[in-house]
Amino acid sequence: MKENILEARDVHFTYSDGTTALRGATMAIERGKKIAVLGSNGAGKTTIFLHFNGILRPGRGQVLFNGRPVRYDHRSLMELRRNVGIVFQDPDMQLFSASVVQEIAFGPLNLGLSREEVLRRVEAAMEATEITGLKDKPTHLLSYGQKKRVCLAGVLAMEPQVLICDEPTAGLDPLHAGQVMELFDRINRQGATVVLATHDVDLAYSWADYVYVMSCGTVVGEGLPGEVFGNEQLLRQSDLSRPWLVEVFEQLSRKGWLPEGLPLPRTKEQLFNYLQEVKGNKVPGKPAAVYLFPRG
Ligand SMILES: Nc1ncnc2c1ncn2[C@@H]1O[C@H](COP(=O)(O)OP(=O)(O)O)[C@@H](O)[C@H]1O
Ligand SMILES: [Mg+2]
Known part of the structure; x- marks a missing residue:
């Protein structure tokens, strides 16, 4: 309860x-x-x-x-x-x-x-x-x-x-x-x-x-x-920015690099998994965005 x-x-x-x-x-x-x-x-x-x-x-x-x-x-x-x-x-x-x-x-x-x-x-x-x-x-x-x-x-x-x-x-x-x-x-x-x-x-x-x-x-x-x-x-x-994960996820979804309907990733590992899954079919080559994340 x-x-x-x-x-x-x-x-x-x-x-x-x-x-x-x-x-x-x-x-x-x-x-x-x-x-x-x-x-x-x-x-x-x-x-x-x-x-x-x-x-x-x-x-x-x-x-x-x-x-x-x-x-x-x-x-x-x-x-x-x-x-x-x-x-x-x-x-x-x-x-x-x-x-x-x-x-x-x-x-x-x-x-x-x-x-x-x-x-x-x-x-x-x-x-x-x-x-x-x-x-x-x-x-x-x-x-x-x-x-x-x-x-x-x-x-x-x-x-x-x-x-x-x-x-x-x-x-x-x-x-x-x-x-x-x-x-x-x-x-x-x-x-x-x-x-x-x-x-x-x-x-x-x-x-x-x-x-x-x-x-x-x-x-x-x-x-x-x-x-x-x-x-x-x-x-x-509230003068707050969006978390980078949300930002990147939405950009990738908008570009069609990720399938529709996926839940927002909570961690970068989850986002990597999404990318891993689509690699080889939808995403051509390596997605450059992965190397641009500001946090380690
Ligand atoms: N000891 C204090 N005396 C007077 N004003 C204060 C004091 N502490 C905070 N304030 C004021 O109260 C408001 C809320 O502050 P605060 O609770 O510290 O916000 P936050 O932690 O979200 O930055 C602000 O306008 C701040 O200037
Ligand atoms: Mg404070």
């Missing part, structure tokens, strides 16, 4: 300087799914994420966790935050401990867990994010990408039900961006719901089970990746 682990219902929010960041945003995050929240700069992605673990409180509207409205007393917020972990976009906003291991142990120690359990979680989180070698390093000496992984490890060590990451691949090189996305898949397979904010349409298209599109403080579209990225008007209205 479908079950929403997190919900925002008609959330409005205005910052203290008078900027209205959310104008009636509604989202229902289904338990166990991989969700991408897309939107150009200033759309309200970060602001809605800060509502999901109670850092911000709606001016109007409601946030629900496990079907119950979030309460804003200290105890309820502590409980919410152990279940809904956020990794901020800017690691310097998150890091405050002297060393990597202290940073990651901080959350679990605060949960009152035994020393053994804290150690187990810290080791597991460092292993998952491949930072075991940085264990004793002062956090201020880390590179940007390393800091991002330490932040992620700190949240993973809390073993949250929902992992929320704000622009997790921004500023990472392609190798580490790919590794982080694989890690999210692994965490999701272990049962966690994963919610990402991104303006990377390619990443959202290939990775997500479900996509929300935000613009000007509201949700202007949502659906399965194929639905959202097949909707040109929605993308244009």
Whole structure:
């Protein structure tokens, strides 16, 4: 049965300087799914994420966790935050401990867990994010990408039900961006719901089970990746481009290089398979487009 682990219902929010960041945003995050929240700069992605673990409180509207409205007393917020972990976009906003291991142990120690359990979680989180070698390093000496992984490890060590990451691949090189996305898949397979904010349409298209599109403080579209990225008007209205896979697939279909009626490919391997299948009958020679893809 479908079950929403997190919900925002008609959330409005205005910052203290008078900027209205959310104008009636509604989202229902289904338990166990991989969700991408897309939107150009200033759309309200970060602001809605800060509502999901109670850092911000709606001016109007409601946030629900496990079907119950979030309460804003200290105890309820502590409980919410152990279940809904956020990794901020800017690691310097998150890091405050002297060393990597202290940073990651901080959350679990605060949960009152035994020393053994804290150690187990810290080791597991460092292993998952491949930072075991940085264990004793002062956090201020880390590179940007390393800091991002330490932040992620700190949240993973809390073993949250929902992992929320704000622009997790921004500023990472392609190798580490790919590794982080694989890690999210692994965490999701272990049962966690994963919610990402991104303006990377390619990443959202290939990775997500479900996509929300935000613009000007509201949700202007949502659906399965194929639905959202097949909707040109929605993308244009939200200042988003089309994923290269969708673009190339449609060009090839239009030229008659692919048979009609094929579903949109979700991965480049799927597109290659389509091309492989038609090779030798419809496609003469090698299709040059295959060598022009921007991503590795
Ligand atoms: N701390 C803040 N104070 C005032 N305005 C803010 C603050 N944070 C964000 N905003 C404004 O709120 C709007 C939504 O921003 P944000 O949620 O950060 O969008 P996104 O994450 O999609 O880029 C923008 O107009 C932004 O300038
Ligand atoms: Mg943001």
